[in-house]
């Protein structure tokens with residue numbers, strides 16, 4: 001996966017003008033954004049022509065795994081999730097009766113070509129900008145709203161940044177996860193999947209951040225939580241907190257609501273295909289109860305950290321991730 005990156009770094013230390021490499025990188029980035037822009041535009045035009053749609057979920061894959069501290073498998077998740085959404089073993093209705101095969105409910109603008117861009121030696125700060133730009137291109141096309149398929153959790157930073165900048169201010173964020181992902185710079189990486197919410201809070205992109213499902217948290221995680229005013233709901237008090245979490249009302253006075261679901265918020269009994277297996281988590285029904293009862297106009301969402309390389313042979317976690325995407329689609333579209 002990193003061969004091309006190494007190759008181009010060798011070139012940049014050789015006698016090659018920096019501008020030659022940078023111009024080439026810019027052309028690849030432009031081409032990548034053009035494909036997303038035109039796919040989103042086509043779908044936006046279609047929905048506006050059909051009329052009567054206020055909000056429609058649009059899948060945007062971000063196959064990025066290299067900011068994981070342990071395994072990189074989440075880079076391979078988006079095609080597995082799409083396959084499971086449409087696999088035919090179940091019908092196309094969500095639990096509350098939305099039809100996923102109706103383009104007014106769900107469309108797909110494809111993947112940000114992460115590996116192709118990295119293969120040109122583009123660094124993470126620019127790569128994060130490409131992800132933010134891609135999210136904004138989807139939001140340009142009303143009534144499309146981005147439903148992002150990760151990827152590891154590092155992608156939530158550029159996605160949330162884009163949604164907040166596009167909506168013009170801080171968001172209320174519901175974050176379901178075993179981990180708070182709020183280290184200042186995990187293992188020295190400011191873009192680590194364990195640091196995305198530190199970047200989000202520093203950037204002022206969240207008015208409220210509610211973290212639910214937490215059961216692997218260090219003293220730094222708690223200190224950072226206090227420092228940024230994060231509302232951390234830990235699993236050890238879930239039975240006490242559940243009536244609050246199943247009656248959430250978010251977004252009043254904020255510019256929008258964002259939902260980020262790390263598949264490892266679930267107990268590994270329900271979702272073994274994750275990099276960081278952490279027992280003692282939420283059941284699938286716990287998560288659906290929280291999402292179904294959430295009172296909010298959801299502007300965008302992500303499902304991250306599904307690792308197909310750790311899934312069961314019959315793809316159980318792919319189905320779990322796909323159902324999360326299906327039910328989030330129902331939450332977004334109207």
Ligand SMILES: [Mn+2]
Pocket residue numbers: 177178179262264265276305
């Ligand atoms: Mn996690």
